[in-house]
Amino acid sequence: MRAVVITGHGGLDVIEVRDVPVPGPRPGEVLVRVHAAGCNNTDLWTREGSYGAAEDPDIKTGWLGPLDFPRVQGADVVGTVVASGDEASAGLVGSRVLVDPAEYDGPGPDARPADVLGSERDGGFAEYVVVPSTSAHRVDGSPLTDVELACLPIAYGTALGMLERGSVSEGRTVLVTGASGGVGLAAVQLAHARGARVVAVCSGDKGEAVRGAGADVVVDRRRGEVLADAAEAAPSGYDAVVDVAAGASVGPGLELLNPGGRWVVAGALDGWAVEIDVRRLYLSNLALVGSTMHTPRIFDRLVEIARRGDVRPVVAATFRLEEVGRAQAQLARRQHVGKLIVVP
Incomplete structure (x- = not known):
């Protein structure tokens, strides 16, 4: 499959398009074919390593600490489940899903993000992505388009x-x-x-x-x-x-x-x-x-908003997978209104 990776912290020159193996879902995971993936400021700051640390505000790092490279960015994912890693999640195959990009620091509804898609693990700037089955929320009946749905998770x-x-x-x-x-x-x-x-x-x-x-x-x-x-x-x-x-x-x-x-x-x-x-x-x-991102309780509310189409996200522009660098450059200029979306 085609995927866009960052090879380290730095400028747009660390962004590369590569052919990589399609990941396989393990038990508790599903494989999602990506229909659309949103761009966020977190993509810029993660690539630049601009989060710093308490002991050194100028250190190059991700928001939760050092990252492994190469890394596929892209936290906002909507797509179709095409494979499951076990029978428990097999019922999701064929479903249109909105992915919660966070894994949490505990089981409760008010737990905090401890790991984020496209940061601590490979994300949606690719043709396929593996996510926990519990993070894949059905939105089959949503009146929103794939591109509109991809605006939702982070922002x-x-x-x-x-x-x-x-x-x-x-x-x-x-x-x-x-x-x-x-x-x-x-x-x-x-x-x-x-x-x-x-x-x-x-x-x-x-x-x-x-x-x-x-x-x-x-x-x-x-x-x-x-x-x-x-x-x-x-x-x-x-x-x-x-x-x-x-x-x-x-x-x-x-x-x-x-x-x-x-x-x-x-x-x-x-x-x-x-x-x-x-x-x-x-x-x-x-x-x-x-306030950082959302909790499981808040994301559940967001999924309900998505299913009903209570708000219509504003899409500023869409980009091909090979244009992630151009999308991030436009995002950094901050001259647009709304979201920039990558469509593999």
């Missing part, structure tokens, strides 16, 4: 996790940063679907598309007055901030939150080093919450 799972941890519900007011990107746009759509009032931060040229996804107000970050404009957009304050940018705005941005509000962060596009006045946190009973 929408992360966004849904952020909304859950931010207690975003009907009637709440939420600020979403990076609203034209994969996670940000997913958060806009999902928060709108919950009945929240959504103020979205993005560059002005993407405002119409973000408003079309469900934003009530769009704040143009290019004006350079994001916090002031966000405050004007919600004079009564925010119940939650869903933040994929972080950076210097976090500290002063806490003033936007109502007492008891939650600032949920799942990215650091504007910088990972922040400074806050901790008195603001405890005097107003605020919560600064880190």
Whole structure:
């Protein structure tokens, strides 16, 4: 089969297209023929090795530590099960499935990701991929296309996790940063679907598309007055901030939150080093919450959303398998709205 691998940490030059053997499923696993696989910022950061470590923020590593190479990236997979490793999972053969990219640190519904497809194990930028049978969720009747379904696992799972941890519900007011990107746009759509009032931060040229996804107000970050404009957009304050940018705005941005509000962060596009006045946190009973991906409970909810077609993911562009490098280059430029999808 054809697969796209990274041979180490580095630039686009470490991406290679190779012919490799089709993997065989072991007991408890299934073989999925990949119909579509989504691109994520995690693909860039994993390839670049930009996650760092507590003891050395500048060390080249994956998000959970050192990686084995070559590695097939691609965490967002939708496809058809074509083989099973045992009789217990044979009933999945022939099913259209959405794959949960995470393996977890425990059996409970609120367990945390401890291993991710395309990072700790080979992923979906290939014609076939092996996954645990418990990670393959049937979506045969979903009204969403394969390309739309491939938008969901990382971006929408992360966004849904952020909304859950931010207690975003009907009637709440939420600020979403990076609203034209994969996670940000997913958060806009999902928060709108919950009945929240959504103020979205993005560059002005993407405002119409973000408003079309469900934003009530769009704040143009290019004006350079994001916090002031966000405050004007919600004079009564925010119940939650869903933040994929972080950076210097976090500290002063806490003033936007109502007492008891939650600032949920799942990215650091504007910088990972922040400074806050901790008195603001405890005097107003605020919560600064880190949020990585999803839990089994949240992914189950995402699968139900996918089966019903409650949201229609925005697809910016599709690419052939041989164009993964071009897709990652476009992703890094951040000039698009929505998701970039690889179609083997």
